[in-house]
Amino acid sequence: MIRGRLKSINLTVAWSCRPGIRPRRSAGGVSTGPLRRLGARIVAVAASEIGGGEREASTWRFALPWSDGARKWLNCWSCQRTLPPARVFCPSCSALQPPDAARDYFEILDCDRSFNIDVQKLQQKFRDLQRSLHPDYFTQKSQKEQELSAKQSSLVNKAYRTLLTPLSRGLYMLKLNGIELEERTDSGMEREFLTEIMEFNEKLAEANTEAELQDIGNIVRVKHEELTDDVNKAFMKGDLQKAKVLLAKMQYFSNLVDKVKEKMIPS
Template identity: 55%
Template sequence: MLTLNSMRILCLSRASLRPNGLMTTNRQYVYEAVTCSAHCMSTSFPMKDTWHHKTNFRALGKETKPLFYTIPIGSPRNYCTGQVKLSCWKCKQPLDNSPAFFCMSCKVVQPPDEGTSFFKIMDCDYTFTLDTQKLQKRYLQLQRSLHPDNFSQKSVKEQEYSEIQSALVNKAYKTLLKPLSRGLYMLELKGMHIEEGTDSSADSEFLMELMEINEALDEARTPEAANRIGQDAKGKLAHLTKEIDAALLKGDLQTAKALLAQMKYYANIEEKVKEKLSELM
């Protein structure tokens, strides 16, 4: 029979681990140990980076089992073991949406909801083939309301939050706009990353083909010759886009990673074609 102290140590150690072996950061502040229904704890914490361990006993049938929560003290927001409910930093009223850019009660701009994905910020479906027109419309809408120029007469805190939010929206838009950066970001959300430089796992035949394309581009002396290379690269990118989308839909992340590595090369060729055309014009 385990003692209470032994159970506490075991539960807290399990609660601090995630499936990937990483500590959860940012918004995922509450760790659930043993068994827990969504009993909420709404507490305003002082700004101090310390940890507090709370033991809660709840009767389950004939037994009473201890529930342990590891809660970081360091945020003025309110937290819940079920669903996190945020409050406005100024009027303290609950925020209806997530991410919340403005408080619906007092209308002040809010700080970023850390850990929120770019897809959620831009109100886009989590898919490789997202609607770029919808993305652009959302971007313009957010920038019209969040641009720092709109807050020049507001408090220092509101000016700071508007700058941070505006920069975050810019980054989210640029990341999701192009297929390559979008795909790389989707892999990053899954804990995968493509290193810079030559892919050591790339097929030698593929690398030889790239070398020939680059040589042909260097030797191009007319805009027409450079354009033909550019069109070929565009065709390759379109084909890769379909293949990457299919791989991501199937959850085949390794294949998607390999195809995105190829996409990086062809995207680079496309940029070189633009540079070559500017030289020849």
């Protein structure tokens, strides 16, 4: 009865939480069980910050799985039972499921949809998934499951590679918001910035000793880290245009970091 009408719900609770995660079992005395069973995810939190990223008394906005047209309730291809959203394996018969096109890379790797992700948690989740999807486990299974394991495994790899480095993670977050950044094009970049990059390139070309290379490497790495911090702040504020400008600059420094690494490898 409710399904198809209710698209999102606001719930005011006293609890700390962040967007992108599944609601806790209960919040402020309100059971979130029914929402959890429907596959609800927190998409926005309106609250005052109390420091350290923790938030107190909040209004959570939950998105329900059918609220975007792409997300349908699926049945297991093997036992036909209805699947809870975002399941890689069927909880009833354990059959591996096809990739769900409605899931983004953050959901695939079960991470908060944030630029400032917990990289250790990301790596752990990646290793766990790769282990459970490894083709070796599927040699005795049906042809269909062997193919699904290859598909799921390559999707998990792609998601991990994208989210691991700040540059590709930031670009992906922009893309999720409908903002595409062109490959490094000098047009639109400040002249001062381009001169700075040109000078780094010249210094790098002239550097002959390991000490010189290390010096340049340290400077460009610090610049890259500063930009990463600024991009994080821009995303935290929801200033996507600012994030776009900073990520465009980060492309140049990321390229310089790679060039230094290449030159440091003894030939």
